[in-house]
Amino acid sequence: MFILLLIILCIFFILYLKFKNYVPILMYHRIADIPSDRNALPKEKFAEQLEYLSTHNYHTITPEQLYNHFINKAKLPKNPVLLTFDDGYQDNYLEALPLLKKYNMTAVVFPIYNWIGKPNKWENFGKQETTTMNLAELKSWLHHGLDIQPHTADHPFLTQCNEEKLNLEIIDTKTKFEKLLDKPMDYLCYPYGFFNQQVINIVKKANYKMAFAIFENVPLWHINLFALPRIPIPSHQKMWEFKLKVSSIHIIFVAMRKWERQFKQLKNKFK
Numbered sequence: 001m002f003i004l005l006l007i008i009l010c011i012f013f014i015l016y017l018k019f020k021n022y023v024p025i026l027m028y029h030r031i032a033d034i035p036s037d038r039n040a041l042p043k044e045k046f047a048e049q050l051e052y053l054s055t056h057n058y059h060t061i062t063p064e065q066l067y068n069h070f071i072n073k074a075k076l077p078k079n080p081v082l083l084t085f086d087d088g089y090q091d092n093y094l095e096a097l098p099l100l101k102k103y104n105m106t107a108v109v110f111p112i113y114n115w116i117g118k119p120n121k122w123e124n125f126g127k128q129e130t131t132t133m134n135l136a137e138l139k140s141w142l143h144h145g146l147d148i149q150p151h152t153a154d155h156p157f158l159t160q161c162n163e164e165k166l167n168l169e170i171i172d173t174k175t176k177f178e179k180l181l182d183k184p185m186d187y188l189c190y191p192y193g194f195f196n197q198q199v200i201n202i203v204k205k206a207n208y209k210m211a212f213a214i215f216e217n218v219p220l221w222h223i224n225l226f227a228l229p230r231i232p233i234p235s236h237q238k239m240w241e242f243k244l245k246v247s248s249i250h251i252i253f254v255a256m257r258k259w260e261r262q263f264k265q266l267k268n269k270f271k
């Protein structure tokens with residue numbers, strides 16, 4: 001028993017050393033109070049989270065800072081955290097932006113090119129109808145010093161698209177966004193977090209510098225710039241869970257849980 005405990009502690013320590021400089025990338029969607037939507041975080045909870053980050057010396061960073069850190073070993077501020085918003089909902093502009101400004105924080109929003117300023121009809125999951133940020137709001141978002149990067153043209157499952165569609169969704173969308181907002185678009189966000197090697201090849205061909213996924217779908221041991229792990233922040237997020245999620249301990253638990261699952265799958269194979 002003692003030896004087993006010692007082994008677990010050793011593994012935990014090795015993982016701690018491995019992940020102690022890990023940068024948490026948080027994934028938000030809507031900032032709204034809709035109990036039936038697990039991706040809609042009430043404004044009060046979001047404010048509480050920003051208050052925690054602010055009072056505990058966390059510093060929000062941009063995708064560019066993260067890229068320069070990975071590639072050029074650029075120094076990041078103490079306790080860096082990257083805040084990302086998927087789909088570009090209007091409540092990000094109306095509710096999240098004032099709070100981000102209040103705490104002097106930055107974030108990146110990933111709008112869907114063909115759904116800019118339109119109702120969220122791409123979501124066929126019985127979601128409450130809302131609208132996305134229009135062009136003026138996107139420009140204002142940039143004007144406030146926050147970032148915008150592409151989330152494809154139509155929000156498809158990229159792993160189900162043929163090459164022609166992938167070119168449209170990944171390459172053409174980058175050019176269109178750059179023209180629309182007159183700024184470089186270097187960081188793609190995969191719809192639903194799904195990608196495969198063909199998708200990554202096209203992302204690289206389009207000269208994106210990095211791409212964002214979800215931690216469940218990516219390897220954690222080695223950083224893959226085209227499959228960055230993000231941590232979902234759901235509507236029911238408890239504060240103690242949030243605190244854990246922005247600490248380096250969270251990624252250790254995630255890694256251990258993944259290996260446990262892989263070990264169980266392997267065990268079942270040989271049963």
Ligand SMILES: [Zn+2]
Nearest residue numbers: 086087191192
């Ligand atoms: Zn999305």
